[in-house]
Amino acid sequence: MRINLEKLKEKYHQEYQIYSDFYKRSFLVVLFLGILTAFICFFLSLYFEDFITQQANNIAEHTMGVNKDEPTNIQKFFSIFFNNLFLGGMIILSGFIPIYGIPFIYVLLSFASVGIIAGYGSIMEHDVFQTMLIAFVPHAIIEIFPILYSVAVGMYINKNIVHKLLIRKRKTDKVRSMLAQGATSLFMIILPLFLLAALVEAFITSHLVDIYL
DSSP states (O other), X not given: OHHHHHHHHHHHHHHHHHIIIIIHHHHHHHHHHHHHHHHHHHXXXXXXXXXXXXHHHHHHHHHTTOOOXXXXXXXXXXXXXXXXXXXXXXXXXXXXXXXXXXXXXHHHHHHXXXXXXXXXXXXXXXXXXXXXXXXXXXXXXXHHHHHHHHXXXXXXXXXXXXXXXXXXXXXXXXXXXXXXXXXXXXXXXXXXXXXXXXXXXXXXXXXXXXXXX
């Protein structure tokens, strides 16, 4: 047991070293750009108030009359967890597409949607701060880390692929080693955090929404 713990500790130490050397810059850059995107989309939604309201009404009309049974918390947990894990894996794999910056797209769209939703709530004169605090923050503050980490891993792969195929640099990691490192990061960091975020969203956030909203 002690040997296994030592090996696990060594693995996490190696992962932290990889994060410090390769992931950290992308992690921080995408966090900054994501927050900036959310604020920009929030204010743009206020400026294009009529358009946002019309689109929201159209969505409401298309979903009206669709009767779906409310899923249980367990069902919510598995749905959220596997969806997030799938997206995290897709973000990492998108790094193999030889177009620089592809892994950034998903997270920027996610931040943009948060900004637009918050803007719509403000247009409808809802208490956006309270709603976000109750229905979003409890799980999002955990969920954001594996999403950003997925982007950082994807960008690590993406940079190597672009350098290997387009710039023809010799000092790039092999595809097999990049896949191995991506899988290691996925299972050691991303999966456990998505698991925790899904638990919080399914069992805590949903309960808070039922009570306060």
